[in-house]
Amino acid sequence: MVNPQLPQFPEPIWRDHLSLPSFPALNESIKADVGIVGGGITGITAAYVLAKQNFNVVLIDAGPVLNGTTGHTTAKITAQHGIIYDELINHFGLEKASLYYEAAEEAKKFIEDTVREKKIKCDFSKEDAYIYTNDYSYVNKLEKEKAAYDKLKIDSKLTDKIPLNFPVKSSLVMHNQAQFHPLEYLKALLTDGLKDQLRVFENTTATDIEHNKHTSIITKDGHRITCNYVIAASHFPFYDSQGFYFARMYPERSYLLAGKSPEKFAGGMYINAESPTRSIRSAKIEGEEMLLIGGENHKTGQGKSTMDHYEALQTFALEHFQMERIAYRWSAQDLTTLDKVPYIGPITKGEPTILTATGFRKWGMTSGTIAGKLLADHILEKDNAYADLFTPSRFQADPAVKKFMEINADVAKHMIKGKLEFTQNNVADLATDDATVTRIDGKRVGVYKDKEDSIHMVDTTCTHMGCEVKWNSGDRTWDCPCHGSRFDYTGEVIEGPAKKALSKIHSNK
Numbered sequence: 001m002v003n004p005q006l007p008q009f010p011e012p013i014w015r016d017h018l019s020l021p022s023f024p025a026l027n028e029s030i031k032a033d034v035g036i037v038g039g040g041i042t043g044i045t046a047a048y049v050l051a052k053q054n055f056n057v058v059l060i061d062a063g064p065v066l067n068g069t070t071g072h073t074t075a076k077i078t079a080q081h082g083i084i085y086d087e088l089i090n091h092f093g094l095e096k097a098s099l100y101y102e103a104a105e106e107a108k109k110f111i112e113d114t115v116r117e118k119k120i121k122c123d124f125s126k127e128d129a130y131i132y133t134n135d136y137s138y139v140n141k142l143e144k145e146k147a148a149y150d151k152l153k154i155d156s157k158l159t160d161k162i163p164l165n166f167p168v169k170s171s172l173v174m175h176n177q178a179q180f181h182p183l184e185y186l187k188a189l190l191t192d193g194l195k196d197q198l199r200v201f202e203n204t205t206a207t208d209i210e211h212n213k214h215t216s217i218i219t220k221d222g223h224r225i226t227c228n229y230v231i232a233a234s235h236f237p238f239y240d241s242q243g244f245y246f247a248r249m250y251p252e253r254s255y256l257l258a259g260k261s262p263e264k265f266a267g268g269m270y271i272n273a274e275s276p277t278r279s280i281r282s283a284k285i286e287g288e289e290m291l292l293i294g295g296e297n298h299k300t301g302q303g304k305s306t307m308d309h310y311e312a313l314q315t316f317a318l319e320h321f322q323m324e325r326i327a328y329r330w331s332a333q334d335l336t337t338l339d340k341v342p343y344i345g346p347i348t349k350g351e352p353t354i355l356t357a358t359g360f361r362k363w364g365m366t367s368g369t370i371a372g373k374l375l376a377d378h379i380l381e382k383d384n385a386y387a388d389l390f391t392p393s394r395f396q397a398d399p400a401v402k403k404f405m406e407i408n409a410d411v412a413k414h415m416i417k418g419k420l421e422f423t424q425n426n427v428a429d430l431a432t433d434d435a436t437v438t439r440i441d442g443k444r445v446g447v448y449k450d451k452e453d454s455i456h457m458v459d460t461t462c463t464h465m466g467c468e469v470k471w472n473s474g475d476r477t478w479d480c481p482c483h484g485s486r487f488d489y490t491g492e493v494i495e496g497p498a499k500k501a502l503s504k505i506h507s508n509k
Contacts, residue, residue, distance in 0.1 A: 001460075002313070003198075004259060004318070004323055004324060004326045005325065005326065006257075006310055006311070006314060006326055006329055006331050007080060007198060007328060009326065009329055010186075010323065010329055010330045010331060010474065010475050011251070011329075011330060012071055012072045012256075012281065012330040013065070013258040013285060013290065013292070013327070013328045013330075014071055014072075014073075014075070014181060014182060014183045015067065015071055015183065015296075016287060016328070017285060017286050018187075019480035020064070020065070020066060020187060021187070021190065021191070022064070022202065023065070023200040023201055023202045024201060024202070024250075025075070025201055025202060025203040025204050025221075026201040026204040026219060026221075026223050026225070027059065027223070028223060029111070029190065029223045029224040029225070029226070029457040030058060030199075030223075030224075030225055030226070031056075031225070031226045032056045032057060032058040032199070032225060032226075032227045032228065033055045033056040033057065033058075033227060033228055034046075034047075034050055034055055034057045034058070034224040034228065034229045034230075034231065034379060035058050035060070035215075035217045035227040035229070035230050035231070036058070036060070036228055036230075036231040036233055037059075037060055037061075037062060037206040037217060037230070037231065037232050037234045037238055038060040038068070038231075038232070038233030038234040038235065039060075039061035039065030039066060039068070039202070040065075040066065040068050040069055040070035040186075040233060040368065041058055041070045041182065041186060041364060041365065041368035041372065042064075042231075042233035042357045042364075042368040042369075042371045042372045042375075043061075043105060043231065043233035043372070044059070044060055044065070044186050044189050044190055044193070044371035044372070045189065045368065045371075045372025045376075046231055046233065046371075046373075046376045047059045047189075047190075047193050047198050047370050047372075047375065048189040048192060048193045048198075048372075048400075049372060049373060049376040050376050050379060050380075051193040051196035051198040052193075052196060053376075053380060054196070054197060055379070056192070056197045057197060057199070058065035058198075058200075058201070058227070059089050059198065059199070059201070059202070060198050060200075060201045060202075060206060060217070060219070060225070061200075061201075061202050061204065062201075062203070062204065062205040062234070062493075063203060063204070064202050064203070065190070065200065065202055066183050066186055066187070067303060067469060068234075068235055068237060069178060069235050069332055069333065070129070070182060070183075070186065070329055070364060070368065071182075071335065072256075072331065072332035073332065073364055073365060074178055074256065074279055074281060074292060074294050075179055075181065075182040075281075075283070075365060075366050076129065076178075076179055076269050076279075076281060076363075076365060077107075077108050077111055077130045077177065077178040077179060077180060077365045077368060078104070078108070078174065078176070078177040078178070078269065078363070078365075078366065079101050079104035079105050079108065079154075079174065079177070079364060080129040080131065080174040080177060080271075081104070081176060081361065081362075081363045081366075082131065082271065082273075083131060083138075083141055083142070083145050083146040083222060083273055084100075084145045084340065085093070085097055085100075085101065085148035085149060085152060085154075086145050086147070086148040087340070088100055088148075088340075088341075089148050089151065089152075091339065092339075092341075092389075094151060096389050097148070097152060098152050099385065099386055099389045100129050100341065100386075100389060101154060102150050102386075102447070103366075103369070103370045103386045103389070104366040104370070104389075106370060107365070107366040107367070107368075107369035107370040107373070108110065108178055108366060108369075109176070110369055110370075110373065111178070111185065111365070111369060112122070112124065112178065113178070114189070115180070115185065116186075118188055118192065118208055119435040120184065120185055120188040122180045122181045122182075122184035122185040122188070122381075123179075123181045123184070123283065123284050124178060124179075124180040124185070125178065125179055125180070126176060126177070126178050126333060127177055127178060127179050127267060127268050127269050128173050128174065128175050128176070128177060128267075128268045128269070129173070129174045129177040129268070129269045129270075129271075130162050130171050130172070130173050130174075130268055130269065130271070130468075131145070131171065131172045131173075131271055131272070132162050132168040132170065132171040132172075132269045132270060132271075132272055132273070132328065133168065133169055133170050133272060133273040133274055133275050134167070134168055134169050134272070134274070135169070135273070135274040136169060136205040136400070137274075137327065138169075138170070138274050139170045141273065142171075142172045142273060143158065143170075143349040144173055146172055147157040148421055149174070155175040155176060155405040156172060156173055156174050156175065157172075157173045157175070158170065158171070158172055158173075159171050162268070162270065163266035163267065163268055164266055164268075164270065164280070165263070165266075165319070165320070168319055170452065177269065179269055179281055179282075179283070181283065182365065185386060191388075199306060204219055204220075204221075204223075205219060205220040206218070206219055206220075206234070206238045206239075207220050207238070207499055208220065209230060209239045209241075209354060212406075213231050214226050214227070214228065215227060215228070215229075215230055215353055215354065217230055217303075217344075222478070225439060227351060229353050229354075229355065229379050230353065230354045230355065230484070231355045231356070231357075232347065232354070232355065232356040232357075232358075233356075233357055233371070233372075233375075233377050234496065235323065235333075235335070235358065235495065235496070236249075236251075236335060236358060236484070236495065236497050237347060237356045237358055237495040237496075237497075238240040238496060238499070239347065239354065240347075240497070241347050241348050241351055241354070243347050243348050243356075243392060244349055245338075245343070245356075245358065245392075246464070246465070246483045246497045248337060248338055248343075249335045249336060249337050249338070249343075249358065249359050250299065250335070250336055250484075251333055251334070251335055251484025252297050252298060252300060252301040252333070252334055252335075252336065252362075253297070253298060253300050253306070253331055253332070253333050253334075253479075254277070254294060254295060254296060254297045254331065254332055254334065254362065255294065255295065255301075255306075255309045255310055255313055255329070255330075255331045255332075255474070256279075256292060256293065256294040256313070256329065256330055256331070256332070257292070257293045257294075257310065257313050257314060257317055257323075257326050257328065257329050258283070258285075258290045258292050258293075258322070258326070258327055258328040258329075259291060259293075259317065259325050259327050259328070260288070260289075260290060260291070260323065260324050260325045261291050261317075261322060261323050261324065262322055262324055263322065263411065264289075265282040265289060265291060267282070268281075269281040272295075275297070276295055276296050276297070276312065277294070277295035277296065277297050278294075278295045278313075278316060279292075279293070279294035279295050280292070280293055281361065283395035285412045287391070290327065291317070291321055291323065293313050293316060293317045293321075293323075294313070295313060295316075295397040296309035296310075296312055296313060299405045299481065300333060300479050300480065300481065300484040300486070301469065301470045301472075301479035301480050301481030301482075301484070302470075302481045306472045306473050306474030306475065307332070307473050307474045309331075309474065310329050310474055314326065323454045331474060331475055332361040332362075332493060333364045333395070334357045334360060334361060335358055335360070335361070335484070336359060336361045336362075337358075337359035337361070337430045339357075339394075340361055341389065341390065342357065342358065342359045342360050342361070342367050342371065342390055343356060343357070343358050343359050343390065343391075343392035344356070344357045344367075344370070344371045344374050344375065344386075344390035344391075344392070345374070345375070345378065345387060345390055345391045345392050345393075345405065346378075346391075346392065346393070347392060348392075348393065352378075355375045355378060355379075356392060357371035357372075357374075357375060360376045370386065371390075374386055374387060374390065374400050379492065390468055391495075392393075408458055424447070426509070427429070430447060430449045430455075431449065432449055432451060432453055433448075433449065433450065433451055433476075434449060434473075435447060435448040435449070435473070435476075436450070436471075437460055437468075437470075437471070438451055440457070440505065441505075443459060444459070444460050444461070444468065444504050445457050445458070445460065446458045446459075446460040446469065446471065446478055446502075448471070448476070450489070456489050456490055456491075456503060456504075457504065457506070458478065458489075458490070458503065458504055459491075459500070459502055459503040459504075459505055460478065461469075461475070461499070461502075461503075462480040462482065462483075462485050462498055462502075463485075463493075463498045463499070463500040463502060464482075464483055464485050464497050464498040464499075465478065465482065465483065465494075466479075467480050467481060467483070468481075468485065469481075469485075469502070472486075476489050477489065477494060478491070478502065480498070483497055485497055487501065487502050491493075491503065491504055
């Protein structure tokens, strides 16, 4: 069998063949009850809930709405977030572990109820979720996780089989989970909110918050959104205050392929326990069943060539599913907190009107939904059972201190290493659609030659805290290995915490 070719350019499956509304950029200063920064599942869910309660809501996004992390998801609606519940019970206790599970289940119920009530056509389907392993060292871990499930009264089963056509040593099933087309669902919420008091502006970048008589979101173009509450739903908080979020989370990238297999998929959603990660589910796009294969996690800006990760997934898809055609490839970035529980709530103890939601650890469909509801409840002054669990101001001594030290030691290592690394490559010898890091006029410079053989040169020093970015060949971006900032090949910011673009370099040679 001939290997199916990988698509030349990355594009998520969800945005293709889907007509999404477009919105203008903000070109004046305005007022609102609530200003929301980020047009993904958290921001849109919060906007939808608040608009229904007659709040005047303004939602802005630095690019098109639904094109960030939410637009690049696997879209599993599940409380099975990897092997997590045994760990949560050990570190937080049974009560808080139970709250974590209940929050995910409530999010799933909210999505299901909304789909049914609004009659949203988004291919919502109930599916069992499986964690499986072919590594003997993880068999015992799954047994412990099953014991944790039993303590939490989670409907589950431990078995040595899965419905897919390959053997496993052990598998833990969480019954009655779900999947859907995330953008079809969120498009419906957005459309519904626009009928009330929701206004949306695209290509509008928030850069800061100003505190005067009222709080104002400051945009890159100098406009202000004056409001009573701000929700930072921008994946990485665009405003940090004294929360030090860059030191309390670490970024990881993961990769996905979508394609056609000759075999009928058996149903269910799957993820393995060991590394490298393999995530499997199906999706219907315009009536055609496609297989989604994901995984290959690694810290942003670190490790081997990013195209190698796509090729590893390609090999897996061909070996296990005889995939005939790969129609899409794309990648996503996710943030993990010190204790693996998202930060949702006031950004610091002293700023109750500025709210954030971040650190979803690749499980954004449930975490983003409960975040939108929790933050809306905060604004509505309603009690929420999950507020204390997710509060960003928490700091659990175990394992948070150890993880904090690991993250920041890794940052220091890459900051020093990056300053020393460059090549002696001659820019004139650079291949089309390739990049290198070299020194020009005494400066460390990233050089990319595009498809038309035009050269783009940038200062490789990240504008966040001075680490040196690395070239991401799979997505044609410059990625920071310290805190996960990402820039396109011209140097413009794609993902924070950086707010300023990389400086463009013009050689005198």
